[in-house]
Amino acid sequence: MIKPIRAVSLVCLLGGSLLALSAGSAPARAQSADLVLCDRLAADPADPDKPADVKGVAEIAPGDVATAIKFCRTAAASSRRALYGLGRAYAANRQSNEAIAAYRKAADKGSSSAMVELGVLYATGAGVAKDDAAARKLFERAAEAGNPRGISNLAALSGGGGAPADPVRARALLAKAAESNAEAQYQLGMMLAEGQGGAKDDVGARSLFEKAAAQGHPAALERMGAFAQSGRGGPQDSTAAKDYYQKAAALGNDDAKAALKRAECPYVLKDKHGGVVSNLCF
Structure with a gap:
């Protein structure tokens, strides 16, 4: 728990800048101290509502949770992003019902x-x-x-955990988000690689996986390893494939770990139906 004096000191530190903002900017841009502190402690880095000058936090620090709830709750009266921040703070404090209620109100406000x-x-x-x-x-x-x-x-x-229910629409939506979002790049790459929602495109899939892999996306790193290993959608490069697999494995990707194991033990033992039983090492 944060001591009250810390919260007060944050307000004091920001007081001058808040006054300057109110005096030197248009009224629409002025923000309350409560909202500024809510943003500082609980803003989501990926929230489109977040101002560009607000960094945000991937996870709310345990010691900041109570203070975040206090200031976000006050700011939530006039700000939907503060309502969302309040939901994040409640979730971090394991107050599930309160978090859901805050998310609902924020969603209703857009x-x-x-x-x-x-x-x-x-x-x-x-x-x-x-x-x-x-x-x-x-x-x-x-x-x-x-x-x-x-x-x-x-x-x-999707209903069965496979392809999206509307792959054509999903592919179009992902194309819009894939300009900057690693997860969207990976998802769209998978659709291109499998020919879901449109033509199969290994070159396009590899390009998307490469972009997502550069941002540290574990599954995209694994896919780049597989594509580089087989020469799919571009040049074959065993050295690069191993590097991609190692990076993905370090991030916990099980498929990449299995690929590295196969590389160490290339002899495959199969059953009578052709299924892989295990890899043999000598």
Whole structure:
């Protein structure tokens, strides 16, 4: 828990800049101290509502949770991104019901990030009854608003865990998000590699995997290893393939770990149906 004096000191440190902002900027740009502190402690780096000058935090520090709840709750009266930040703070404090309520209010006010969080909860059944239809509607709303996570989650969501329910639409939405989002690049690359929602395109898939891999996306790193190893969509390069696999494995990707194991033990033992039983090492 953060001591009250820390919260007060943050307000004091920011007080001068807030006054200058109010005096030197248009009224529409002025922000309350509560919102500034909410942003500092609980803003999501990927939230499209977040101002460019706000860095955000991937995870709210345990010692900042109580302070984040306090300031975000006050700022939430007039800011939907503060409502979303409040939901994040409640979630970090394991207050699931309060987090869901805050996400709902933020989503109702148009927060696409809150829509994504609610969609994930419905898709996984965490804190709410599992409901793929509700998840899909929320992801669709977020995707229509241009939220990259909404787009990639919509593309990934399907009744049986396979191809998207509407691959053509998913592919079009992903193409828009893939300009900058690593997950969207990976998802679109998979669709191009498998020919879902349009023509198969190994060269295009490899290019997308390469972009996502450069951002440290584990699954994209593994796919780049596989494509480089086989020469799919570009030059064959065993050295590069091993490097990609090692990077993916270091990030916990099981497929990459298995690929490295196969490289160490290239002799394959198969059953009578041709299925792989194990790799043999000598």
